[in-house]
Structure formats: C-alpha cells, structure tokens
Amino acid sequence: MGTPATARAASTASTARAAATFEPDGLVLRPRDVRFDWSRLPTPWIPGEPVASHIINVLHLLLPEGERWFVRVFQRALPMITDDRVREDVLGFIGQEAIHAQAHQGALDHLRAGGPDPDPYLRQLEWFFHRVLGERPGLPPGRAREQVVEQVAIIAAVEHFTAFLGDWVLSADALDRAGADPVMLDLLRWHGAEEIEHRSVAYDLLRHLDPGYPRRIRSMMITGPILYWLWIRGARFLMAADPRLAGSRPGGPRRVESGRAFLAASRRGLLPAPGQAVRSGLRYLRRDYHPTQEGSARQAAAYLATSPAARAAAAR
Ligand SMILES: [Fe+2]
Ligand SMILES: [Fe+2]
Numbered sequence: 001m002g003t004p005a006t007a008r009a010a011s012t013a014s015t016a017r018a019a020a021t022f023e024p025d026g027l028v029l030r031p032r033d034v035r036f037d038w039s040r041l042p043t044p045w046i047p048g049e050p051v052a053s054h055i056i057n058v059l060h061l062l063l064p065e066g067e068r069w070f071v072r073v074f075q076r077a078l079p080m081i082t083d084d085r086v087r088e089d090v091l092g093f094i095g096q097e098a099i100h101a102q103a104h105q106g107a108l109d110h111l112r113a114g115g116p117d118p119d120p121y122l123r124q125l126e127w128f129f130h131r132v133l134g135e136r137p138g139l140p141p142g143r144a145r146e147q148v149v150e151q152v153a154i155i156a157a158v159e160h161f162t163a164f165l166g167d168w169v170l171s172a173d174a175l176d177r178a179g180a181d182p183v184m185l186d187l188l189r190w191h192g193a194e195e196i197e198h199r200s201v202a203y204d205l206l207r208h209l210d211p212g213y214p215r216r217i218r219s220m221m222i223t224g225p226i227l228y229w230l231w232i233r234g235a236r237f238l239m240a241a242d243p244r245l246a247g248s249r250p251g252g253p254r255r256v257e258s259g260r261a262f263l264a265a266s267r268r269g270l271l272p273a274p275g276q277a278v279r280s281g282l283r284y285l286r287r288d289y290h291p292t293q294e295g296s297a298r299q300a301a302a303y304l305a306t307s308p309a310a311r312a313a314a315a316r
Helices: 011-022 050-080 084-114 119-132 140-171 171-179 182-197 203-209 213-240 254-268 274-283 297-305 306-316
Strands: none
Touching: 011 140, 050 084, 050 119, 050 140, 050 203, 050 213, 084 171, 084 182, 084 203, 119 213, 140 182, 140 203, 140 213, 140 274, 140 297, 213 254, 254 274, 254 297
C-alpha cells in the first residue's frame, strides 16, 4: 500500500506539534515508484477549461528542472548535517522529489508531443536553475557552505507553497465536479500528498544549518515573487501557443483577459484563490511558523492509501 510507514520516536518540533494535533507526521519518508499513462489525456484535461488547465500545466514545465535542482542542493547539504534524523528525512525527501520530477517530466513529454513546443520557456528555466542557482566550483569552503544554506532557505520557502498547493488540490472538489481527467488528478494529488508528507524537511534542515530568522524571511521575500513571475510567464507562454485562446491576436490573449480568466476559474474552485496564496506566504513570516501548520498529514495519508498510482506502485 502507498501509506506512509513506520512511526519514529518523537524528538523534533515537527513531531511534537504533529502529536499535539493528532497528525501522523514524523514518519519515515519513502519514494513511491508511481507511473502514469498519458495516452488518453484529453486537451484540455479539465473539460471546457483551457485556462485553468494551462495554469496547472505550468507545474509540468517548472517542476522537472526545479525538483532536480532541489535534489542537487540537498545532496550538497548532506555532508553538513550532524543530526541523524535530519539526514534520514533529507534522504527521504531526495527520493521523493526525484520521482516527482520524473513524473512531471512524463506529463511534459506528452504535452510536448501533442501541443506547443515548450523549449523556449524550458531553456530559460534551465539557465535559471543551472547558471543562476547552480553550483559554483572553486568557491572557498566557507562560501560554498553559505551558498548551499542560502539555497536550502529558498527551497524551504518553495516547499511552503508546495504544501499549500498540495493541501489545496487534495480538497479541490470542483476539479472532480468539472470532470477533470482522473490520471492528471491522481498525479496532482499523489504529488500534493507527498508534499504534505515531507512539508517539514526543508524547513527543519534550514533550522539545523541556520536557526536564525533573517535568512528565512529574506528567502521568502525573494522566492515568493520569483515563483509568481515564473508561473505567470509559463501560463502566458502556454496560453499564447493555444489557438483557441490566442484568436487572431499574435502573442496570445491580453494580460487583462488572461487575468480575468484566471480569477473566474479560481472563483469556480478550479485554481487556488490568489488571496489564499498571499495569506499563506505571509504565514511563513511569523516567528512561530512551522510547516506542520500547513495542510493535513492525515488527509494526505488518506489520499495516498487510495491513490491508484500509489497503490499500483506498492503492488509492484
Ligand atoms: Fe515535489
Ligand atoms: Fe517537496
């Protein structure tokens, strides 16, 4: 079965908080070898909702590069970890994120075969994750360590949003009512559930390497806007390439039109409400913040117990 496994002794803040709220946190994280068959994926995969489908499809553009970068950063952080439990969580996180990247890559390859060529946008992402955020060989050890800690802080901020999105998609009944493709929904919900399952790992690693408040805040102030900008760029790229939306206007729909379409879809529950996302970002700035406050580990475990992909992975 795809349920999270063995409970461990409680020692970290995350486990203490989880115990207080009867949430099954503090589990051994393990990757699930999921597979998805995209051969019958309709376009758009939310019937009659091309804008909402494109906006969610940005995940398939962003996550393969982004999550492979998470893995590289965490592998570089491993030698800095002096706590066995943090190391064990980081290893579990690496395993899960590597499979997330692979699963979204599968969806991306399918979209590429039947739709617009995403390579111009992907080349920008590659430059961003390899050149701007890539490892700089030859740095003195102190600066190399500082670079890794800074990048762990960025990942902790991103992981706050992935937990937020995971929580949203697990509860987004409007997607079921709209007849969204069940394979895509399973990918999103399996991924969302694992994001909640490992929601504390990047934050706990950051606190292990730098318990200070300023770096956490600084990284969110940078990460939130960059993430928003990357997402908007990706969505506009996909919409501009869709002849149903672009109409006769070269370059796709106007910003105001796509903005209105986004707000209308979020009002119908097909996308997260922007206000909710902003409020979630602000919660990260609180001094008493901890990721266990984001989403429900119980709900995530319940989904993983029934997810077709997670169940098939367990049967293999
Ligand atoms: Fe992930
Ligand atoms: Fe994650």
